[in-house]
Amino acid sequence: MNKKSNCARTVKDVPFTAGSNGISFDIECVDWISTALDQLLIGLNAKDEITFWNSATEGTFGILSRDVLGIPFSKCGIRWQQDIIASAFAECREKKGPVKINDVRFLRPNMEEGFLGLTIIPVKTGYLDVLIFGADLTERKKLEHLKDEFISTVSHELRTPLTIIREGVSQVLEGILGETTEHQRKFLSIALQAIDRLSRIINDLLDISKIESDKLELKMDLVDLTVLVQELVASPSPYQMKAKNKGLMIQALTPPHRVECYLARDKIIQVFTNLIENALKFTEQGTVEILIQDQGDHVQCSVADTGIGISKEDLPKVFHKFQQFGRTPGPGGKGTGLGLAISKGLVEMHKGKIWIEGERDKGAKFTFVLPKLRGTEILRQYVSSGIRKAKSHKSSMTCIQFNVSNFDLLKKELSKDKIAEFIEEFQTCIKKSLRNRADFSVRFHSGVFALLPSTNKQDGYLVAERIKRDYEKLEAHPLSIQYCIASFPEDGQREDELIELFSSERKI
């Protein structure tokens, strides 16, 4: 390496020598490896001048290394989203750690659009300050898009005739088009059940496809699992009816206090629904028990039955798709074969774990654990996702953090559960006040966070004031509310910048 000029040489310029100890392992070897890589590799010095530019980078951008070595990175001529790159660099230098960015749009030499995934790594070597690794994601994105389109089209094309069939059969069955015999009604009922099963299979296929391609978005909020499970099971729930019809007992065993956890409420209900329906299906006598246990940093949920159980050989296959094995359900009990695979996917999306215990004829117990995520983590995810969407739609985004300013006073006089109840009521008030369907709110232990897409800061203030006013008009409003607002792009381009603006007085 020519250290005086601080320019790296490519492997073509370095004579290959092999001594008695083999190849000398220094920059020449790095050159050799980088040339063999399919991935982009760019090195910058402390002045942001290019010191390294491998052949994959040459091929992707159509810019030769000899034309860019030694010049500032910002002037290298790559046609890409400069603002995103600059922002990532700033973050990398501030964090002193690697930064990953995906879906960076760029133009190839032939003006075709492509997408890159980049990792920017701060390194401190003799002549390198930053290394940029990159992968061309264009083909992968094209395939993903084709797969999404295919699934969406197939789903649409299946649903349309299914609707016609269902509506036609159901109207004849209900006698809308004239009287029918008992025999005809029996056959039409069987047909309707099959149509509904097909409909569930289509929905489940769509769900599993989204889970596997990481496209399912979880709307996380602070949820009391005790109440969630009690509501699922309490009379007059359909599960109580099914259990009663089979002579079974179904009950929820929950702690006397709230067990709160950040989760996507509708998805965890989906998990419980799958597990409870399975338990009821495969149990002919005895009980189905749903158990919630607060384990401190995580929550453990179980659904146990006294049914036909499952053999040891089949245990490992339980969460596979479309697996059929020894468990034969009672009449009318055929599922889609995807429920447990979807449940596993949903639990794992919550960074949890699910497993089964059981033996043939000795019942089965499904257990899943959900970690108690921190509010700050949830806040960061929402703000980051909100900024990403706002950038892609070229619009703004406003976050409002509503804090309970008399929280310390309330803590002295009331229980944690009571305060949580009041904050939940306040969140209900917020939901009623939000007029844009895309707006949403998340409850925290000491307040509520609202995210308003496509809303600028000025409008954000109007919304916050309206919410505060609506709450204070209620006959009972035990909370004193203050709020902070942060907007993209007015207050910053990155989530760190917006989150810093929120009051640090109250921990989320």
Added chain:
Amino acid sequence: MTRQKILIVDDDPNFVLLAKSRLEANQYEVFAAMTSVDAIRMATELKPDLILLDMIMPAMEGYDICKKIKTDEQTRHIPILIVTASTKKENQLKCLSAGALVVILKPFLPSELLALIKKALDPKSKWRKTENMRHS
């Protein structure tokens, strides 16, 4: 008693036939538009009490029809329910942002559809109150 008027906007004649049959059996007066031009014309002329709108229509997307109806002084008060077989969330959100009250995914239970129509037609329902706030 005057029957409430529902306009179905869908280019699938089979769906229109079945939906009309279901709604008439539930005492609604039903009209159908199978093109976007007819949809906008009939919304203006008939001023139905409610519109069931398919999200994917030839020539003009459901979102554009919804936006047109919701921005016209004469028709903006009409509640719109989107009925669709498309699961694309972005398109659904677009329609909701344009003023539709809810998206009903096909296939649906008849009881669900009828309950949603009843809720949308009830002037005291939360939906209608929020709708009025959006226009104020």
